[in-house]
Amino acid sequence: MKRIIFLSLVLMIFTTNLSRVFAQDTLPRFTVKNAGNNRIIIGWVNNYPVTKQISIQRSFDSLKNYKTILSVTDPSAIQNGFADTKASNDHMFYRLFINLDKGEFFVTPPQKPLIDTSVAVTHPVEPPKNKDVIANKPFPKKPDFLPSFYVYTNKDGYVFINLPDADKKKYHIKFYEENDELLFEIKSIKEPALTLDKTNFIHSGWFKFELYSDEKLIEKNKIYLSKEF
Structure with a gap:
């Protein structure tokens, strides 16, 4: 049953969840990955009971001249991260400033x-025609599911949409049931970060989505809402 839901979109400034695909480390360890297309992904898992502030800092030098490029709005989030798309190169240094409880x-x-x-590899690689190559050698394939860079859920069952450049581009998104039946869509997203109430998805399970920028499809993926929400 197709329907467009008038959603109550709660504006939140937050950073991108990078999930398991980027092999997040538990603070104070964190990961910094070059994901290509001018994207440097900084991600972590936070197990501290109280976290007042987490700021991401960047520098050309490993020891000095660090500048804060983002202070996350929800530093207590268990999984969190950020996509730096404005770095002048892909070999800068990153560190986290973390403020815990009681100063x-x-x-x-x-x-x-x-x-x-x-x-890095999206399709099976054609084996070279060489007698020294072992026959039937398995070749790397793209995993069945890679968590989205833009759309993801948190432990409380809310769906986050993170679009850092929404003020410069025209985004819209469509959500589908797993059988490809349109559930609802949001047109002309202008906020860089949105939270969708979990009740809009009616039930738990898998949902597909299509994210468009300036009418061009930029991602087709899916999210999972657990029964616990």
């Missing part, structure tokens, strides 16, 4: 981006 704070050791090999 305790620290700065993590810096890291440089590593190439994210989890999305």
Whole structure:
């Protein structure tokens, strides 16, 4: 049954969940991955009971001249991260400034981006015709599911849409049931970060979505809402 739901969109500024595909580390460890297309992905898992602030800092130098490029709105989120699309190159240094409870704070050791090999191969590789190549050798394939860079859920069952450049581009998104039946769509998204109420998805399980920018499809993926929501 097709329907367009008038949603109550709660504006939140937050950063991108990078999920398991980017192999997030638990703070104070964090990951910095070069995901290609001028995207440097910084991600982490937060198990601290109280976190007042997490700021991402970037520098050309590993020791000095760090500048804060983002302070996350919800530092207590278990899984969190950010996509830096404005770095002048892909070998800058990143670190986290973390403010815990009762004035305790620290700065993590810096890291440089590593190439994210989890999305490097999208199709089976044609084996070279060489007698030294072992026959029937398996070739890497794209995983069945890679969590979205733009759309994801949190532990409370809310769906987040993160579009850092929404003020410059025209976005809209369509959500579908798993059988490809249109559930609802949101047109002309102008906010960089949106939270969709979990009740809009009616039930738990898998939902598909299509994200468009300036009428061009930029991602076709899916999300999962657990029964616990």
